[in-house]
Amino acid sequence: MATVAERAKDLVKVDRRDGKLALAHIYVAFIALAIGGLCGLLQTLVRSGTFTLPWGIGYYQILTVHGVLLGLVLTTYFIFGFQIAAVSRTSGTLTDKQRMLGWVGFWVMTIGTIASATMVLLNQASVLYTFYAPLQAHWIFYAGLALVIVGSWIGGAGQIGKYIEWRKANPGQSSPLLTFMVVVNLSMWIVCSLGVAVEVLFQLLPWSLGWVDKVDVLLSRTLFWYFGHPLVYFWLLPAYMVWYVVIPKVIGGKIFSDALARLSFMLFLLFSIPVGFHHQLVEPGISSFWKFLQVVLTLMVVIPSLLTAFSMFATFEIRGRALGGKGILGWFKKLPWGDARFLVPFIGMAAFIPAGAGGIINASHQMNQLVHNTIWVTGHFHLTVATTVVLTFFGAAYWLIPHLTGRVLTKQMNKLAIIQAIVWAFGMSIMSGAMHIVGLFGAPRRSDFSTYGGSAQAAEWIPYQIAQAVGGTILFIGIVLVLYIVANLLWFAPKGETEFPVGEISENAEKTPMALENWKIWLTICIALILFAYTVPVIDMIQNAPPGSKGFKLW
Amino acid sequence: MHIHKYEKWWLTFGISSLVLFLVVVGFSAFHYGSHPPSAKVYVDPERVDEIAPFNNPGVHKVEGKDWDYEVVFVASAFYYNPPEIEVPLGSTVKFIATTKDVVHGFQAAGTNINMILEPGYVSEYITTVDKAGEYLILCNEYCGVGHSSMTSMLKVVE
Numbered sequence: 001m002a003t004v005a006e007r008a009k010d011l012v013k014v015d016r017r018d019g020k021l022a023l024a025h026i027y028v029a030f031i032a033l034a035i036g037g038l039c040g041l042l043q044t045l046v047r048s049g050t051f052t053l054p055w056g057i058g059y060y061q062i063l064t065v066h067g068v069l070l071g072l073v074l075t076t077y078f079i080f081g082f083q084i085a086a087v088s089r090t091s092g093t094l095t096d097k098q099r100m101l102g103w104v105g106f107w108v109m110t111i112g113t114i115a116s117a118t119m120v121l122l123n124q125a126s127v128l129y130t131f132y133a134p135l136q137a138h139w140i141f142y143a144g145l146a147l148v149i150v151g152s153w154i155g156g157a158g159q160i161g162k163y164i165e166w167r168k169a170n171p172g173q174s175s176p177l178l179t180f181m182v183v184v185n186l187s188m189w190i191v192c193s194l195g196v197a198v199e200v201l202f203q204l205l206p207w208s209l210g211w212v213d214k215v216d217v218l219l220s221r222t223l224f225w226y227f228g229h230p231l232v233y234f235w236l237l238p239a240y241m242v243w244y245v246v247i248p249k250v251i252g253g254k255i256f257s258d259a260l261a262r263l264s265f266m267l268f269l270l271f272s273i274p275v276g277f278h279h280q281l282v283e284p285g286i287s288s289f290w291k292f293l294q295v296v297l298t299l300m301v302v303i304p305s306l307l308t309a310f311s312m313f314a315t316f317e318i319r320g321r322a323l324g325g326k327g328i329l330g331w332f333k334k335l336p337w338g339d340a341r342f343l344v345p346f347i348g349m350a351a352f353i354p355a356g357a358g359g360i361i362n363a364s365h366q367m368n369q370l371v372h373n374t375i376w377v378t379g380h381f382h383l384t385v386a387t388t389v390v391l392t393f394f395g396a397a398y399w400l401i402p403h404l405t406g407r408v409l410t411k412q413m414n415k416l417a418i419i420q421a422i423v424w425a426f427g428m429s430i431m432s433g434a435m436h437i438v439g440l441f442g443a444p445r446r447s448d449f450s451t452y453g454g455s456a457q458a459a460e461w462i463p464y465q466i467a468q469a470v471g472g473t474i475l476f477i478g479i480v481l482v483l484y485i486v487a488n489l490l491w492f493a494p495k496g497e498t499e500f501p502v503g504e505i506s507e508n509a510e511k512t513p514m515a516l517e518n519w520k521i522w523l524t525i526c527i528a529l530i531l532f533a534y535t536v537p538v539i540d541m542i543q544n545a546p547p548g549s550k551g552f553k554l555w
Numbered sequence: 556m557h558i559h560k561y562e563k564w565w566l567t568f569g570i571s572s573l574v575l576f577l578v579v580v581g582f583s584a585f586h587y588g589s590h591p592p593s594a595k596v597y598v599d600p601e602r603v604d605e606i607a608p609f610n611n612p613g614v615h616k617v618e619g620k621d622w623d624y625e626v627v628f629v630a631s632a633f634y635y636n637p638p639e640i641e642v643p644l645g646s647t648v649k650f651i652a653t654t655k656d657v658v659h660g661f662q663a664a665g666t667n668i669n670m671i672l673e674p675g676y677v678s679e680y681i682t683t684v685d686k687a688g689e690y691l692i693l694c695n696e697y698c699g700v701g702h703s704s705m706t707s708m709l710k711v712v713e
Contacts, residue, residue, distance in 0.1 A: 058700065060697065060699075060700065060702075128697055132657075132658050132696070132697075134656070134657050134658070134674060135657050135658075135697075135698070135699065217658065217673050217674055217675065218673055218675075218676065221658075221673075257559075260558075260562075280671075281591040282591050282592050282669055282670050282671050282678075283592075283593075283670075283671045283673065283676075283678075284592065284593065284594045284595065284596070284670075284671070284672075284673060284676035284677060284678045284679075285594075285595060285597075285673065285676045286593060287593055287595060288584065288590035288591065288593040291590075291591065291593060292580075292581065292584055292585075292590075295577075295580070296577055296581075299573060299576070299577060302569065302570075302573050303566070303569070303570060303573070306565065306566060306569040306570075307562075307566070310561075310562050310565050310566075314559070314561075314562075360576075364580055365580050365584055365590070365591060366580070366583065366584060366589045366590060366591050366667075367580075368591060369591055369592075369667045369668075369669045370667055370669070372662075372669050372671075372695070373660055373662065373669070373671075373695035373696055374662075374695065441664065441665060442662065442663075442664025442665045442666075442691070442693075443664070444660070444662065444693060444694070444695035444703075445695070446695075446696075446697045446702075447695075447697075447702060447703040448702065448703040449703070450703035450704060452691055452693060452703070452704075452706050453704075453706050455689075455691040455706070455708075456689070457664050457665060457689075457690070457691045458664075458691060510557040544595070544597065545675070546597040546598065546599065546600065546674075546675030546676060547599050547600065547601070547675060548675070549600055549657075549674045549675065552632070552656050552657050552699070554632050554656075554657060554698060554699025554700060554701075555699050555700045
């Protein structure tokens with residue numbers, strides 16, 4: 001039985017002013033989902049060969065919109081909304097100054113997003129969300145991106161400020177787990193986004209403004225991928241926060257181990273950043289020794305992933321057995337399958353098994369040649385980010401939004417949320433499955449419909465492209481459903497109290513070693529690994545750089 | 556820090572598999588020389604047409620090297636030069652390619668031939684063509700509006 005003190009803890013609400021800040025981020029995230037999702041649908045239709053875009057809109061324009069809005073805007077805004085609420089819930093209401101930083105960050109990011117998006121819509125920046133030089137977008141596109149990054153630092157400072165304040169007020173104590181995880185994620189974000197900030201501010205912006213004529217292409221790509229891979233973990237770690245901290249509470253269980261959760265997050269911090277070369281495996285100018293070294297560092301993330309899988313299933317089994325589940329798998333049936341807050345993220349977790357396996361293939365040095373830049377890769381990240389991460393975020397939205405708006409998720413909405421997740425899983429299986437298969441045949445990613453001059457090989461790809469359009473259409477129905485639920489939770493659901501579920505640590509768990517919160521140790525290792533993996537190849541790149549490239553606008 | 560007994564087994568099994576996997580990948584890379592294309596050869600991207608070997612794209616028979624043919628490609632928006640090549644089945648071929656403008660891809664669909672071409676850099680890959688057929692060479696790195704019409708053809712003939 002829960003004690004009175006525990007019940008009181010469950011009812012802790014995020015302060016209304018912090019909730020407003022979190023909700024502002026969540027609004028932007030779901031607007032991005034609506035527009036970006038529509039662009040995704042259009043892409044799959046175009047690529048099936050049966051549809052042409054009207055009004056002279058270009059395929060690569062909507063591809064850029066899709067990538068920027070879903071890969072960067074939806075994710076970053078939802079994550080910030082969730083993190084602000086999580087910090088406020090577990091470490092206490094933000095101070096006025098911390099909240100002000102949150103709002104300044106929000107507006108700086110939003111102005112940047114609007115500036116960049118406008119340039120994309122005006123067809124001045126159809127450079128995709130990786131904006132590889134020497135394709136040269138309008139300078140306002142790059143300036144907008146710079147504002148998004150700087151805004152995220154300002155907003156992040158507000159969240160970190162709360163953590164520092166908590167540590168000072170509670171010396172010698174382990175910080176609240178959820179706040180700690182938020183700070184790990186932000187530390188990773190700040191360290192990695194320095195790379196893309198340098199690329200944008202010192203290379204692309206002066207070059208697009210005409211202040212310098214040429215750009216060092218390989219260096220710009222290296223800086224991008226120094227940022228680009230941790231970016232995907234920046235999406236993933238908030239999903240892990242939900243899995244580690246929220247799901248145990250939702251199913252009525254306890255967190256398996258506070259220490260293992262913290263250790264796994266710290267390992268992500270270490271092994272997320274010095275790994276960007278695995279996106280550049282088939283590029284010239286980087287020696288294969290350094291590529292292999294970063295491949296080894298990349299695959300170290302297998303270790304925290306295994307820790308996470310173990311912790312999750314330990315929590316599930318302990319809870320299932322407490323509910324009377326017997327035998328090897330009897331406990332599994334006892335889990336609350338009818339609760340969207342559990343089932344929706346669970347489907348995301350299940351998708352992470354094939355997604356992770358595919359990721360190991362992508363990162364495996366010479367094996368990458370078979371799949372590099374084929375649509376297999378698109379299939380891969382539609383499982384990782386567009387299923388695992390996004391379904392976990394949807395599952396979190398179903399309690400987070402009503403918690404912040406003072407409403408409740410009705411039974412009908414819960415049912416619709418479950419249908420939504422099944423629709424999503426079904427559509428994604430078709431789309432991502434077709435992408436994986438046809439990618440192995442060699443079909444490229446990021447390409448308009450083409451018969452490639454009547455090539456027999458390319459003709460074999462078309463049925464799979466039609467399958468992608470079928471999957472994409474089903475996924476779009478999934479987007480309409482989730483937007484309907486979100487709109488309901490924002491404006492129409494019945495008033496009431498919804499819990500922000502935060503799990504308790506199991507009484508059997510050991511005390512957390514304080515070393516896990518010693519930032520001097522972890523940040524030192526983190527920076528040492530980065531210097532180890534990048535110093536020699538980057539110096540080599542700069543010393544042996546060929547003449548730079550002038551800009552091209554070829555769309 | 557105490558770790559549960561089953562978790563120790565799980566981690567031991569998982570980490571051992573990982574180490575074994577990395578040993579296999581590393582052995583194949585460093586013992587058999589199966590590395591991804593990683594040439595460190597440089598060229599002025601604005602003078603590609605004047606500089607050997609790119610002043611003479613196409614298939615060249617070579618003697619006294621570890622490979623039988625050198626195949627030289629120049630990529631530019633939105634063409635490959637040459638638009639088609641033919642190499643005999645079973646020969647060892649060194650692909651040498653670069654770009655005159657933006658980043659392009661160079662992929663022969665259905666093979667392991669897959670390289671990124673960057674302005675200023677030469678991409679190289681040596682392979683044995685051991686299966687007859689026609690392989691579509693296409694650009695797999697977005698390069699602009701004509702990206703998906705950028706093709707060449709690799710014909711492996713008996």
